[in-house]
Every structure is written in structure tokens, then in C-alpha cells.
Amino acid sequence: MKPETVFDRDAEWDALVAFACDTRPGPGLGVVSGRLRQGKTYLLKELTAALDGFYFGAQSAAQAESLRRLSDELAQYTGTSPPTHWHGWEDAIHALLELGDRRPVPIVIDEIPDLVRQSPPLPSAIHSAYRRLRDTGRDNRARLLLSGSALPVMHRLFSAASPLHGLTDLELTLRPLDYRQAARLWNIEDPGLALLVHAVVGGTPAYWGYGGERAPGGLADFDAWVCRTVLNSRTPLFLEAHHLMQEETDHWDRALCHSALTAIASGCSTQGEIAERLGAPLADAARCLALLRENGLLHGEPDAFRPKLIRLRITESLLAFEHAAVWPYRSALEQQGVAEVWRRARPVFDSAVAGPHFAQICRDWVMDFADSAVFGAHPATAAHGSLPDPANRVGTEAHAEVVVRGPAGARPGALLSVGMARWDEVMDLHHLEHLRHLLDLLASGGEEITHTRPACYSGVGFTSALRAAEANGHVVLVDLDRLYRGR
Known part of the structure; x- marks a missing residue:
């Protein structure tokens, strides 16, 4: 049964349980991806807790430190002494897969891109371990789940050029909650208020906790809610858009990326319009936009009447809100009252954020x-x-x-x-x-x-x-x- 603490995600939970409990012989490999803050880690921790599996959360660290942490946590899980014979990831993966020698067991390596950056041969080590188990016909039912938020890295890990290509039995993507699910998460019954809140924080589950787990008390409370949450320097939401750019653009030209998002939030939707607004060569703008798309922060789709014309939109509501209604007033927030700054920004929010967001919600309604x-x-x-x-x-x-x-x-x-x-x-x-x-x-x-x-x-x-x-x-x-x- 899905734990009561996991909101929605019924289909995702069922898919993970079906994979983890599959009794067919042979090791299984699954991949779970999705942008930051969508609840991947929480879901996978709940899965391993429910099925007595093993969870390892990777960090940015040298290979030796990562292997030492993994051996310590594996020893704690099995109740044995930490292994002293690991010479690299080949040994570590072999030890992890041995957990499936007795029963189907979920084994999670979370944020695997952090490991691959320090240890590029890791995918080959996983491939070799799976090939050995399958070639020997060993009765192993390990269910290894690799998870990550760095979408470009995750795509490369399982692309046609990767050793892991073709090995996966499950490919699961955690997307933001849709607008109706988000309204239920925030416990908002008024559809007008629900849409305004969604235009600010979208369907990212983590932002419910960041916002104090409390929605505006009504339409009349919306402005005050914005001021006490996303514009309040004492809350995590205040710098969340900045953190998203820091973590998901991989140290590329973030200044150009910020400007590109500002251009899109102000109404530019094609590559040419954005390049002109930036005053940048088309090639530079194209690279910037491609980076944002690879990281899932932009989505491009053909114009309905002119299919060769690709229109771009920001997929993360908080980024659209930031770059349309807040970015021009960031310095003022440090010098003036929040309520006064928001009073000046609110008309921009209504026209440049809420209006386009409403149109997207209408398109989502048609499709879903x-x-x-x-x-x-x-x-x-x-x-x-x-x-x-x-x-x-x-x-x-x-x-x-x-x-x-x-x-x-x-x-x-x-x-x-x-x-x-x-x-x-x-x-x-x-x-x-x-x-x-x-x-x-x-x-x-x-x-x-x-x-x-x-x-x-x-x-x-x-x-x-x-x-x-x-x-x-x-x-x-x-x-x-x-x-x-x-x-």
C-alpha cells in the first residue's frame, strides 16, 4: 500500500512497486528521473522503507569518499562489517546486486549523476555486472533503481551511445503535479485562487512545504500570501528561482540564461525574438536556449498554424514569476517594503504571468x-x-x-x-x-x-x-x- 504521507503519485508508486516486487529471475534495472523538487527522493525512500530495500543518496564527492560512504551504509543495512576489498565501482556494484540473491529487493542509488561526474566508468561497471549475472544464469532478483535530477546527464546515461542502453526494465519520469492535483495539495477550492497560486509556484510538490504548507485564506489574502512567502527573504521560496538556475544550468553563462528567461517572460517566444531582445548573436542565444530545454526549464512546440515556427515557454511557474514580476524589482526589495514593491509588480504579474498561465491551463484542460x-x-x-x-x-x-x-x-x-x-x-x-x-x-x-x-x-x-x-x-x-x- 502507498504510504499516506505520499500525496497522489498513485501511478508512479504502482509502477515502482511492480518493478521492485517482480519475481521473475534475473536482475532488473530501472531509471527514475525528473526535475528538482518533484519528490523523487521522498518517493524512493518510502519505497525502500516499505519493501525493506536499500537506499543510497549520492553526493558531490571524490570516488574514494563515495565508495567509503556506500560501504558503511551497506554494512549498516546488512548488519555486517564494512567490506575492505573494494577496489572500485565494479566491486561495489557486485556487492549491491548480491542483495538480490535471496529475494526481489529494491536497491536505490539516488542522484547518480553526482557519482558519474567523478567516476565516468561507473555505467560500464553496471553494464558488466548485469552482463555477468545474465550470462551465468544466476538466480538473482536485484532491482536496481538509478535516480537523478540532472536531466542532460540522465539522458546521456541511457542514450544509444551508453553501455546502459537497452538494459532498463522501467523508465519513470516524475513530473510536476497537474493544476488540479496542485489545487488539492494546497487544499484550495476556489478555482480562481487555485490558478493564481499555480501561476506562482506551479505543481512542484516541495513548494507546498516551502510555503509553510498553508495556502492563501482567500482571493483577498493572495497579495499578502505572496508577500509573506515568495517575496519574504526569510523563506526558502525567496531564492528558489536563483537556486534552480544554479543547480540546473551546470555553470554555463547564467547571466545570458537569466536574460533569456526574462525575454520569454516578457512575451518573446521564438528564438529570433529572444536573440534580438538579448542583443546577442543567434548562435549564442540558440546554445543558451538549448541548455534550458535540456534541463527541462523550457519547452518548445510548433505554432498550430505555422509548424516550422517553434514557440518557447517557461515550464517552471516560479521561474516565469521571478523573471516577469520580481527580477526587475530585486534591488528594491532590499530597500523598500515588500508590500509596496508587490503593489508595483502586481499589474505585471496579472498581464505577463497570470494571463499566459491561464492560456496554458486551458490547453492542459483540452489535453488532459x-x-x-x-x-x-x-x-x-x-x-x-x-x-x-x-x-x-x-x-x-x-x-x-x-x-x-x-x-x-x-x-x-x-x-x-x-x-x-x-x-x-x-x-x-x-x-x-x-x-x-x-x-x-x-x-x-x-x-x-x-x-x-x-x-x-x-x-x-x-x-x-x-x-x-x-x-x-x-x-x-x-x-x-x-x-x-x-x-
Whole structure:
């Protein structure tokens, strides 16, 4: 049974237990990855505690120190004297796998990238140990789990060029909680408040504890909650965005990375726009953006109407919040009252953070929660779309924040829906007219729109006229209550 202290993560827990308890003969190898603060260590410690397994948390240390710590902890686990004959990782891995000679047992090496940096031959040592056990047919049921947060290193460890490629029986990625799970974690019932909190801290489980394990008391308390948590220099959240950059960008040009994130948070979404905003050569900007993507801090997806145009967004809410609403005011926080600084930053948060975040939540709803009948088929993608609008002045574009397509292999799928998302705007018939104009533009470009459904997503509601259009089947309307509770 999953421990009550583990919030959600039911599917992840079941997958780990199934792997760890697999009674088939032969050693098993699993990999658990995910960005920092997602609960990997906590989950794996609970797994080894529940199944009487062995857990070793790696640290940045020389090989000799790591092997000494491992031998001491293994001796404590087995109740024997520490081994004195280890000459390297080959001996250590052999000793660990021997734990599975009597029964299936989970053996966890957490944060293995820290070990590999100091001992590059470690993956080969693991491969050799597995090959020996499997070649000899030895009745061993060790279930070794390798975990890490350094995503580029984890990808390399199990890439086609790695000795570990093809050995894994389980590959598990811990992602942030989705927005509905996050609302339950924070125990927030008001969907408007839940979205605002999610726009600040996202679905990272650790931030619940960092925030004092207490959500705002209501919408009226949100500003004060921001001031006493993420803007409070006495709390861990105050410097968390800085720590994320320190730990996940691997000492590359962090100044350029900060500036790139600031450009994206201010509305730049393509590589060219970001390079222009930075005043940096395109090649330098491209390397910086690639680094951020490799570490899971940026996500790129094709524009819904122009697939060759890749749009970038920040995946970590706290980083978007920091670089849009806090970064310009960092020095002021040291000289002025927090409440006064937040009063000046709040309009930026509403427009540059909450608005885009709401649009992303709408796209997530389409993919994860909307009934397939809403759009006439199961969605394959939900993305931002833009195209030139000849009706407006030169250089302007028509945008749709929630463009839904069906499956179609490598080609863009059928256009199921074109939607607008407005966080702080009551939507009316003129929004529906904008969508119809956009559909006309698409039709003139050869897009099939016969079955495309216009959709309006609003954080504050719809006029009675737009509700009447919904009743007549002319538009799909999605409000906050439907985002958080409906399909």
C-alpha cells in the first residue's frame, strides 16, 4: 500500500512497486528521473522503507569518499562489517546486486549523476555486472533503481551511445503535479485562487512545504500570501528561482540564461525574438536556449498554424514569476517594503504571468480533462497559433491561444477547434466574431474548417449573449469552474 504521507503519485508508486516486487529471475534495472523538487527522493525512500530495500543518496564527492560512504551504509543495512576489498565501482556494484540473491529487493542509488561526474566508468561497471549475472544464469532478483535530477546527464546515461542502453526494465519520469492535483495539495477550492497560486509556484510538490504548507485564506489574502512567502527573504521560496538556475544550468553563462528567461517572460517566444531582445548573436542565444530545454526549464512546440515556427515557454511557474514580476524589482526589495514593491509588480504579474498561465491551463484542460465529445474527436495537440492578418496593418498577426488538432501522423491533424483565452476579461460576441474572422483567414489559406468549433475560455465569465450562442451550438465556453471540475 502507498504510504499516506505520499500525496497522489498513485501511478508512479504502482509502477515502482511492480518493478521492485517482480519475481521473475534475473536482475532488473530501472531509471527514475525528473526535475528538482518533484519528490523523487521522498518517493524512493518510502519505497525502500516499505519493501525493506536499500537506499543510497549520492553526493558531490571524490570516488574514494563515495565508495567509503556506500560501504558503511551497506554494512549498516546488512548488519555486517564494512567490506575492505573494494577496489572500485565494479566491486561495489557486485556487492549491491548480491542483495538480490535471496529475494526481489529494491536497491536505490539516488542522484547518480553526482557519482558519474567523478567516476565516468561507473555505467560500464553496471553494464558488466548485469552482463555477468545474465550470462551465468544466476538466480538473482536485484532491482536496481538509478535516480537523478540532472536531466542532460540522465539522458546521456541511457542514450544509444551508453553501455546502459537497452538494459532498463522501467523508465519513470516524475513530473510536476497537474493544476488540479496542485489545487488539492494546497487544499484550495476556489478555482480562481487555485490558478493564481499555480501561476506562482506551479505543481512542484516541495513548494507546498516551502510555503509553510498553508495556502492563501482567500482571493483577498493572495497579495499578502505572496508577500509573506515568495517575496519574504526569510523563506526558502525567496531564492528558489536563483537556486534552480544554479543547480540546473551546470555553470554555463547564467547571466545570458537569466536574460533569456526574462525575454520569454516578457512575451518573446521564438528564438529570433529572444536573440534580438538579448542583443546577442543567434548562435549564442540558440546554445543558451538549448541548455534550458535540456534541463527541462523550457519547452518548445510548433505554432498550430505555422509548424516550422517553434514557440518557447517557461515550464517552471516560479521561474516565469521571478523573471516577469520580481527580477526587475530585486534591488528594491532590499530597500523598500515588500508590500509596496508587490503593489508595483502586481499589474505585471496579472498581464505577463497570470494571463499566459491561464492560456496554458486551458490547453492542459483540452489535453488532459476535456471529453472527446467537446471537440468531436480526441485531441492530439493543443497549442498557440498565429498567422498574418491582411485586414490589419502590415506586420500584425491574428492569434488564437488554444488551437486544437486531431491525430494525423507527421502532418498537422484536422482542425478541431480555434479558441481565445482571456484571464481577466468578460467575453462577448465580439470575441466570437474574431474567431470567425480567424477561421475565414484559415479557410482562404486552404485549411479545412467545416467541423472546426470556436471556443472561448475566460477567467471571469461570459455575457448572456455569448451564453445564448453557446446554447445554439455556435461556440464552446469554458470557465474556471469547468477547467477545475468539469469535462
